[in-house]
Amino acid sequence: MRTKDGFACCYNVQTAVDRTSHLIAEYEVTNNCTDPNSLARMAKKAKETLGTETIHVGADKGYDDQDEIKKCILGGIIPHVGFKTDKTERLLLMAYEEATITEEDRASTNPEDIQRCLKAGILPKFYEHTILDIEVQEQDQISCFTRNKDDTVTCPMGYIFTRVRTHKGGSACYQNRLACRQCPNRCTSGKNYKVVKFGPNTRYVPVLMYGKTLNELQEYPSSETPYNAFKLLERQTKKKVILHIRDDIPTQKLRLCLSEHPFGTVKWYHGAHYRL
Template identity: 25%
Template structure:
């Protein structure tokens, strides 16, 4: 038995005369092409959306947008790799009509059109909604850490800055001594090597002073040198590399991402209301139901969502009474009376308001007298019982009650898949661009590519 043998490379063959024949009728690249052709680039704010009347003609931003979306769809994000794809990939040649811009032109387009690309991602969501692909009856929120371009070795804190400042001060003093010695010898015809090195050291010293001032002003413990918008974040166990926190709002019926945001917040605690309200606004809905995990638990945001007509389903992670042997009455055993702003204990005695903690958004209530109470051994080991009640306690309780096991299962099934797919498309979830401006642009391209893939799959399933 022999092997399957290919054709002779020298053999002449009659290939199709049109590049159109090489692209399948149902290829996703055709969806990308049709979507980009229907956009109003001027309304979205693309640079050079109208061709200049003089000078050398440039590339149509519509073509460069198509190339980038196709690249992220096929896990090709580098501008140099996109340049090579324009010359060797049949789909790219079809999409670009055999145009082959250089990598600098491709990279400049992504850098100069960040807000417009983010708007394009949102425009596709509206196209899907108008096409009836989803109704956004239930939206699931989630956050995930994506690695920044900066290395973990670039994370610097106050101690490291102070140590390097001390080393630089010693080196600057050494160079100044060298300059004094050189002046004494009067080497006028020699190059000023000491002066050049001293200027470099002083520039670095000024940069360290600036970073130290920023740490103090923003009350931060660390800073990522070279990418100061990134923050060390832990995505599981192990070290805390520089990351960004990517937030998504996913339609539970279709798996389409209806809204997203890239933040520098290490946790999700302050993302519930901003994400929910932005999703509701972008979809132009009167009411919206959102479900999220306990990382989004926030009483202030729960109340704000209720005021804005947003129904939240988030499990609450409230503190419990761990005093004594752990069997003492929890705060849930105390009934609140809004008319008198007091709490009633299980024995019927009254706890009055003692102190308001504005930063923590809670109120401390204390019993006026616990002496002679038969339930005191089950209530407190102190002289009098104190209870802390959150200012948004009722909103938190309602939000927690709505977080049923069925709701949490729907959340889990909706939000995990998109993040897994996007991280696969982005080399395990790592950005190529730096700072919030660049990463927001890159994430918009990733989510646009994912939504196109998902929408195409939905249409195929319906057909």
């Protein structure tokens, strides 16, 4: 496996431990030097081994990867993963797909039915009263980005963006990845963070916001005239689905007792008491 000192004769052992019996339900030996890309695969294998249609999975923040967490949720797996950069909740963005959802669809544990429910902005029954909440946001509020005298930009929600690129002619791009990751209101139809571009003489960049906010949005000055592309966006009705995943400290503490227990037992059995 590749290490900080080059390649070495060592391996990365992934295990999924059953909460009821404290036995290892599934394991895998790899030479991957990181853990994030193992979460969904190991959770799915453990679910199949235990013969259950849905499952809760606890993992430390080393497994914090939005794509892997999204795969889990779409497959009937609730991921209780430690937060690496988020604070009180993790936000996942999904494209909205209109669909007629019945109570039978909501009660189903089939991954295809779960995905249909989530993309329509409806929470499946298995996900009720858990760490998950869902919200459908519509693009219906106008606000703006404002360039400040200190060459920073204030976004509609009040976060500060800094300059990341300068182009010929004096135009510049600004961004704040962490702020976008934690922002409960979207200002872009894309899945990634917002990159806003200002011309050399531009002070305000208008934007249409998704969702309702408790914060007071920046007001776009009435004296400004939005450019043509922005006016076209005003005539479009767009929706986004936002998944809210709350932090779960008790499960994180429980994970310590579960995931480490089998290794302590193995070491003790082989007389390696000093390695517990």
